[in-house]
Amino acid sequence: MKVSTMEKYILLKNKLPEWINMITPTYTIFAPVKEEDLVFFKPITKPSEMTLAYSNAIVPPKAQMFHQTETMFTFTQGKNIRVNPASLPDEKIVVFGIRPCDAKSLSIIDPVFTNDFEDPYYLTKRKNAILVGLSCNQPTVNCFCTSLNGSPASPEHLDILLTDIGDKYYVELNSEKGKQLVEKTKKLFTPATDADSKKKKDVEKKAVDAITRQMKINNVDAFVKKLDTIFDAPYWKTIAMKCLGCGACTYLCPTCHCFDIQDETTLDKGARIRVWDSCMRPEYTLHASGHNPRPERMNRVRNRVYHKYNYYPKNHQMIACVGCGRCIDNCPVNIDIIDVITKAGEVKP
Amino acid sequence: MKNEYMAYPAVVKKILKESSNTNTYTLAFVNEEKQKNFKALPGQFMMIGIFGIGEAALSICKIDEDGSFSTTVRNVGNVTNTIYQLKEGDKLNMRGPYGTGWPLEELKGKDILIVAGGIGLPPLRGIIDLVQKNRKNYGHLEIIYGARTPEDMVFKYEFGAWRQIKNSRFDLTVDTVSLGSKWECKIGLVTSCFPQMKTRNKNSIALLCGPEIMMRFAAKCLETIGFKDNQIYVSLERRMKCGFGKCGHCQIGPKYVCKDGPVFSYDEIRPYIHPL
Numbered sequence: 001m002k003v004s005t006m007e008k009y010i011l012l013k014n015k016l017p018e019w020i021n022m023i024t025p026t027y028t029i030f031a032p033v034k035e036e037d038l039v040f041f042k043p044i045t046k047p048s049e050m051t052l053a054y055s056n057a058i059v060p061p062k063a064q065m066f067h068q069t070e071t072m073f074t075f076t077q078g079k080n081i082r083v084n085p086a087s088l089p090d091e092k093i094v095v096f097g098i099r100p101c102d103a104k105s106l107s108i109i110d111p112v113f114t115n116d117f118e119d120p121y122y123l124t125k126r127k128n129a130i131l132v133g134l135s136c137n138q139p140t141v142n143c144f145c146t147s148l149n150g151s152p153a154s155p156e157h158l159d160i161l162l163t164d165i166g167d168k169y170y171v172e173l174n175s176e177k178g179k180q181l182v183e184k185t186k187k188l189f190t191p192a193t194d195a196d197s198k199k200k201k202d203v204e205k206k207a208v209d210a211i212t213r214q215m216k217i218n219n220v221d222a223f224v225k226k227l228d229t230i231f232d233a234p235y236w237k238t239i240a241m242k243c244l245g246c247g248a249c250t251y252l253c254p255t256c257h258c259f260d261i262q263d264e265t266t267l268d269k270g271a272r273i274r275v276w277d278s279c280m281r282p283e284y285t286l287h288a289s290g291h292n293p294r295p296e297r298m299n300r301v302r303n304r305v306y307h308k309y310n311y312y313p314k315n316h317q318m319i320a321c322v323g324c325g326r327c328i329d330n331c332p333v334n335i336d337i338i339d340v341i342t343k344a345g346e347v348k349p
Numbered sequence: 350m351k352n353e354y355m356a357y358p359a360v361v362k363k364i365l366k367e368s369s370n371t372n373t374y375t376l377a378f379v380n381e382e383k384q385k386n387f388k389a390l391p392g393q394f395m396m397i398g399i400f401g402i403g404e405a406a407l408s409i410c411k412i413d414e415d416g417s418f419s420t421t422v423r424n425v426g427n428v429t430n431t432i433y434q435l436k437e438g439d440k441l442n443m444r445g446p447y448g449t450g451w452p453l454e455e456l457k458g459k460d461i462l463i464v465a466g467g468i469g470l471p472p473l474r475g476i477i478d479l480v481q482k483n484r485k486n487y488g489h490l491e492i493i494y495g496a497r498t499p500e501d502m503v504f505k506y507e508f509g510a511w512r513q514i515k516n517s518r519f520d521l522t523v524d525t526v527s528l529g530s531k532w533e534c535k536i537g538l539v540t541s542c543f544p545q546m547k548t549r550n551k552n553s554i555a556l557l558c559g560p561e562i563m564m565r566f567a568a569k570c571l572e573t574i575g576f577k578d579n580q581i582y583v584s585l586e587r588r589m590k591c592g593f594g595k596c597g598h599c600q601i602g603p604k605y606v607c608k609d610g611p612v613f614s615y616d617e618i619r620p621y622i623h624p625l
Contacts, residue, residue, distance in 0.1 A: 075400045085355065117594075118353075257597065260590055288427075289425055293601065315603050
């Protein structure tokens with residue numbers, strides 16, 4: 001639920017640990033935690049465990065709603081099979097420090113898990129989560145959220161957005177959930193002044209200007225139509241030539257939502273589990289008969305691109321990419337989605 | 350929130366041997382309430398599995414008066430191999446039905462052409478049963494069925510009755526015949542039956558199910574004799590895990606075979622299956 005006029009507050013930096021401590025008893029807090037050189041969203045028990053000097057977590061926080069591995073239900077084997085539904089978690093969680101781009105990715109994948117049949121595993125966790133974002137003051141070299149109508153400091157898909165404006169955080173409440181979280185700890189917050197609002201705007205502008213790379217999609221509808229005309233272009237073969245099919249781009253993509261369902265068993269017990277899956281693998285589409293509808297790497301690379309920039313807009317009126325840059329950062333052979341899309345725009349039908 | 354992933358116990362009521370590696374299973378939910386409320390349409394499918402092994406998407410080939418249904422299973426993978434070991438009275442688990450089914454309204458009053466290849470006949474059997482039972486609601490019925498060998502054909506025990514359907518034609522073809530076996534019909538691809546085909550484009554609907562390459566060639570041939578893409582329907586097969594549009598496996602272009610199909614009109618799916 002959107003708050004009609006967004007409430008804006010100030011939280012002094014030295015009050016942040018106190019705020020986290022106040023909400024810790026009620027919520028499981030996932031926050032960026034540094035492990036060696038990488039940052040992960042992990043549950044924390046005290047504020048000192050988290051780091052706020054990070055660009056983004058390597059694994060997107062979609063993993064907090066859509067677990068990499070998850071038990072759907074358990075069963076006993078043998079003559080009298082008994083099925084025990086896995087209890088859906090009712091713990092309330094706060095994802096603290098989620099970036100605006102990753103928050104947007106959840107809004108993008110929501111319809112997949114909501115439409116037709118509701119997916120109880122995702123939706124329960126999604127409904128129990130409060131997203132407290134942190135503006136991205138220093139975008140990385142491969143960030144391009146602005147090419148996809150995003151902003152490093154947009155509160156749009158968040159419950160609360162914090163922006164570091166020097167010695168304090170500028171706090172925007174963007175939903176009832178966000179409002180309620182602050183309500184209980186109101187004494188730590190003071191109303192923001194016009195000068196604070198201006199400071200936030202300045203910080204945002206600076207961050208936007210720091211994004212140097214641009215994916216050229218001028219008009220989404222026109223680009224979707226353009227892709228329709230170049231499906232059979234040799235271009236895709238060239239793009240796919242260096243792909244190793246490792247699937248890193250899909251696992252680390254905040255909008256990839258495919259999964260496999262597997263049974264894990266011991267002699268007398270078992271569990272039906274779901275795990276992230278990747279359309280970059282040939283087994284993903286392989287039939288038992290041996291027929292494979294996407295037999296070549298080219299078919300799979302092209303499908304990934306089309307799914308995000310053609311099929312998804314056709315089905316849900318939005319591009320399934322937020323410009324986080326993870327697939328570029330983590331591709332072992334430097335396949336660069338910004339280049340792939342920008343150059344696709346120039347391919348002759 | 351209802352958990353659609355939950356599979357329910359079902360009992361194998363009857364097993365019919367179809368060929369050396371294919372059986373037809375009549376199944377019903379163990380829970381009477383669940384069985385009573387079960388409704389399915391020809392062309393829809395079920396997710397059928399065994400705990401500890403997994404699930405497979407299997408089409409419904411026959412729906413009985415008492416609500417139990419049959420599915421024809423060829424032993425080719427892990428799940429189908431496990432199902433193949435079952436005996437009458439054994440249990441498995443299932444959920445469904447899922448998918449769109451054949452365009453039943455559209456078929457009323459039309460001539461119907463059925464082109465099936467191999468294990469692609471079972472999803473179409475519901476249509477043959479429907480026409481047989483309500484003969485005057487439909488025009489001419491033509492069935493063209495091809496398989497690798499005569500032994501691989503399914504529902505052979507129904508062929509006699511199908512030949513007796515009024516205002517119909519039934520044509521069979523196989524790829525090869527082993528030495529010494531008796532075969533009086535054609536040898537060749539299903540399209541080799543097309544020259545003698547009676548169904549022509551006017552006021553008719555073609556329903557195709559079989560290997561994708563067969564459907565593409567058949568659709569191409571039908572187009573050359575004047576069928577429009579919206580007169581041709583195909584039932585596609587894809588690997589599936591969830592069965593209702595979440596897991597992503599069966600995606601083909603912007604469509605999901607599980608929820609937008611498995612039956613598609615050819616004009617709807619044509620851009621995504623690389624027509625010839």
